[in-house]
Amino acid sequence: MQLDWLKPLVDLEGPFACATLDASNIDPTSRSHRLASWGSARRDLERSGADDATLDALDAALMGDANGVGERTHVACASNGSLLLDIGIEGRPRREGASFGPVPRLMDVVRGLDGKETYAVVKLDREGADIEVIDPTGALVSATDVTGDHDELRKVAAGGASQRRFQARAEDSWKRNATQVAAELDRLVRRIRPGVVFLEGEDHMTSYLVEQAPGALADRIVRLDTGGRAAGTSEAAEVTARDRELARLRAERDARLIERFGDATGAGSAVEGWDAVQAAIAKAQVAHVLLHPDVWERPDSAATRDGGSNHDEDALLWALAPVGAELSLVAQPFEAKDGIGAILRWNDASTPQA
Structure with missing residues (x-):
């Protein structure tokens, strides 16, 4: 974070x-x-x-x-x-x-x-999309209704060449509407930079949109099978699906961070333990601090503080802010003395080795 x-x-x-x-x-x-x-x-x-x-x-x-x-x-x-x-x-x-x-x-x-991020929810159908952006607190940041201007929306069983022509015109309208939604989403991604764009709706429409999505948007898209704009769509199912994906993305983030800490430790660019991390913070060496679940999941850290320990998460947070370091509460256990490790920006001969 x-x-x-x-x-x-x-x-x-x-x-x-x-x-x-x-x-x-x-x-x-x-x-x-x-x-x-x-x-x-x-x-x-x-x-x-x-x-x-x-x-x-x-x-x-x-x-x-x-x-x-x-x-x-x-x-x-x-x-x-x-x-x-x-x-x-x-x-x-x-x-x-x-x-x-x-x-x-x-x-x-x-x-x-921690572990939460701004995300967009796109409920797509043949006519366009409803787009909402939610921030890490769960608050609505923006809501947009994109309605395409291509209205040949239904395939018509007219028979023969006419049927093929109507079908082609309908599919062309769907693609054009998906293109307009993709353009609006691209503008939104550039302006607000959500970490994830959840895409819900009919398979062919979501496929059209993905085909039209520029790289920055395409990299953020996670497709869900929870119905989109359709009447009767279960809101509870949508929330469950999003939460499941956000949890998966957090687990992937944690795994990458633990691997990065391990690599930094091997290269001598990391420290572990409260004393070593605090010393590195004092010298503005720290780029990223990792806290083990045994530390940050304690039900109450007040007893630790009152007992005279220097294992004070609030003081740690206060010290990290001015040096521009990140802090992550890692949900997966990892090896680090006292349940705390730090990846460093730089090290020298005075830096204790992890």
Whole structure:
């Protein structure tokens, strides 16, 4: 994960008050749960020394309109009376809670977003397509309706040469409409750069579109067999199919990253273990940090921090942001001391060997 979203906070003066709430919007009891959770978190922050202006900034963010429907996580962070971060993420939080201190507790955001990416959904039929772009939080970025201007859409059983002529005209219209959809998608890919373009619809129409897709678009297309624009298409089946493909793509990403870490280790361009990684971060050597599931899947890292350990994921995140390094929560186990490794931009004689 790129940490550009965190850079604007790094130069700000703390302390920082952050809260993570279950903001699921499922039934009439959802809001009362959110109110109770925030009430408890606010009292914790007050006892920790957070000022009223900062708490009021969090209150305005966390108690506003529900951030989406379904299972949601809401993370907000404020300092000195100003709201600094306000983000809703798909899925329930691993834990709810609040923190107040010199480093904002934002690993909950990373846990919610790591492995996710912006993607497009294209529901295609003979007339055109409905195109939606979804960002990593699950929010709708854009929605476009592309309707082709070629309307000879149906094959007609007229018989003889007439039938062949009508069929050819219909197929030509379908191809031209698919070409228009491909052109719009190409513009969208260049502008928004979604990581995946999910293509749903009739086989011949999706084939026409793939044939017309320029390279940057073609490389992102994943075809699904979930119906597209057709009436009665199961939304649940569509979501399941997309989630399955996103999980597969994440697994492929993790496998490539683990292999890259192994190659870098062999070449002396990687370090492992908390002390070595932190030393490399301090020298701005780090290009990419990998965290093992045993580290980032712990149900609560507070006990580790309170116990005096320097294995503090939030502090790690805070240190990585200004050096422009990436962070990945790898879902597959890999060999690394303390469950943490880093691929380096450069190394020298002072760099400890992994």
